[in-house]
Amino acid sequence: MNPRLARLQPYPFERLRALLEGATPPVGLRPIPLSIGEPKHPPPPFVAAALTRALDTLGSYPLALGLPELRAAIAAWLERRFALPEGSVDPASCVLPVNGTREGLFAFVQAAVDMSRPHPAVLMPNPFYQIYEGAALLAGAEPAYLTCDPAHGYLPDLDAVDAATWNRCQVLFLCSPGNPTGAVMPEEYLRRAIELADRHDFLVASDECYSEIYRDEAAPPPGLLQAAQSAGHSGFERCVVFHSLSKRSSVPGLRSGFVAGDAAVLADFRLYRTYHGCAVPVHTQLASLPAWNDEEHVRENRRLYRAKFDAVVPMLREVLDVETPAGAFYLWPEVGDDETFARGLFAEQQVTVLPGSYLSRTDAHGMNPGRGRVRISLVASVEDCVEAARRIVEYVRASH
Numbered sequence: 233m234n235p236r237l238a239r240l241q242p243y244p245f246e247r248l249r250a251l252l253e254g255a256t257p258p259v260g261l262r263p264i265p266l267s268i269g270e271p272k273h274p275p276p277p278f279v280a281a282a283l284t285r286a287l288d289t290l291g292s293y294p295l296a297l298g299l300p301e302l303r304a305a306i307a308a309w310l311e312r313r314f315a316l317p318e319g320s321v322d323p324a325s326c327v328l329p330v331n332g333t334r335e336g337l338f339a340f341v342q343a344a345v346d347m348s349r350p351h352p353a354v355l356m357p358n359p360f361y362q363i364y365e366g367a368a369l370l371a372g373a374e375p376a377y378l379t380c381d382p383a384h385g386y387l388p389d390l391d392a393v394d395a396a397t398w399n400r401c402q403v404l405f406l407c408s409p410g411n412p413t414g415a416v417m418p419e420e421y422l423r424r425a426i427e428l429a430d431r432h433d434f435l436v437a438s439d440e441c442y443s444e445i446y447r448d449e450a451a452p453p454p455g456l457l458q459a460a461q462s463a464g465h466s467g468f469e470r471c472v473v474f475h476s477l478s479k480r481s482s483v484p485g486l487r488s489g490f491v492a493g494d495a496a497v498l499a500d501f502r503l504y505r506t507y508h509g510c511a512v513p514v515h516t517q518l519a520s521l522p523a524w525n526d527e528e529h530v531r532e533n534r535r536l537y538r539a540k541f542d543a544v545v546p547m548l549r550e551v552l553d554v555e556t557p558a559g560a561f562y563l564w565p566e567v568g569d570d571e572t573f574a575r576g577l578f579a580e581q582q583v584t585v586l587p588g589s590y591l592s593r594t595d596a597h598g599m600n601p602g603r604g605r606v607r608i609s610l611v612a613s614v615e616d617c618v619e620a621a622r623r624i625v626e627y628v629r630a631s632h
């Protein structure tokens with residue numbers, strides 16, 4: 233087997249299972265899992281209805297390119313959402329459907345990394361979505377970790393990276409709003425990343441799967457394509473973005489998203505996908521179409537997350553230093569030893585959270601930005617999130 237497989241880290245949820253093994257939470261308390269980032273709001277009924285109507289397409293093989301009507305709907309959505317010039321996103325060459333961003337992000341790195349160049353590196357935020365690292369390792373590139381700490385607004389400090397590392401960089405992953413920090417990258421920040429990509433010849437892959445989960449209705453997070461336009465990259469040169477219906481529409485089981493951007497890059501990625509055999513099923517595409525065309529259900533989704541932050545954060549503030557993030561649906565407080573906290577909380581209160589160190593690595597300066605924090609995922613109902621917050625407060629008070 234491929235020896236690179238041995239370099240993959242155990243997935244955070246496997247580590248969490250091992251950590252919680254043998255703990256015996258009180259039987260009278262119902263479990264409240266706030267560890268996994270799986271949206272739990274009801275999926276929009278019109279998506280299920282479209283999926284059912286599309287079942288007669290089971291007799292057809294899908295194409296890697298996707299259906300023209302879905303690509304057109306996505307291009308129009310991108311232009312509306314990111315205020316891009318009309319016609320700037322060519323549905324035929326700038327958009328490809330993927331089976332959720334996880335699949336797209338992973339496959340993209342396999343297609344993008346050029347092993348004939350010396351010491352390829354894939355740069356990523358730290359903490360980070362674990363697929364970036366696994367994708368880099370399996371593609372034969374070295375993952376390089378860019379610390380996201382409070383001193384820099386939880387964003388990687390691009391100016392702290394040395395020129396030698398930038399010169400080895402082939403793909404820079406960005407994630408905005410970030411998982412787990414919820415930090416949003418301003419447009420100037422994205423433009424700076426593009427400037428570095430031009431100077432050092434690499435691709436910027438922006439994971440925007442949380443772009444529709446944000447706090448301020450009047451200030452949606454900017455995206456890389458809009459930064460590319462304002463940086464004069466009218467063809468989105470060197471830029472690709474990854475979007476998903478999983479969080480936007482609470483349909484993580486549909487496995488539907490897209491990649492969009494630089495047409496030359498996407499032409500090669502499409503070739504890769506043809507051989508990889510990861511075309512999105514036709515019924516999934518037809519169910520996705522109305523979800524990109526409707527914003528009402530997404531506003532309602534945001535309203536529910538806002539209600540949870542508004543209820544939970546003031547409660548937790550009584551015992552933890554916790555901030556409401558600009559985007560995504562996580563809290564990222566400091567808690568002391570993160571594993572001890574997560575195991576104790578589960579053992580005493582049946583509430584599951586994820587130790588921050590499972591999402592981060594020790595960087596070149598010996599710093600691990602996830603150590604001492606936990607990720608609390610506000611995916612459960614408002615009532616369950618409030619009940620979990622009550623139990624967290626009780627747990628912290630009892631353990632001090």
Ligand SMILES: Cc1ncc(COP(=O)(O)O)c(C=O)c1O
Nearest residue numbers: 269332333334361411441476478
């Ligand atoms: C940062 C980030 N990117 C990508 C994904 C993958 O989402 P999906 O494959 O459902 O689009 C997740 C899921 O939790 C995530 O947190």
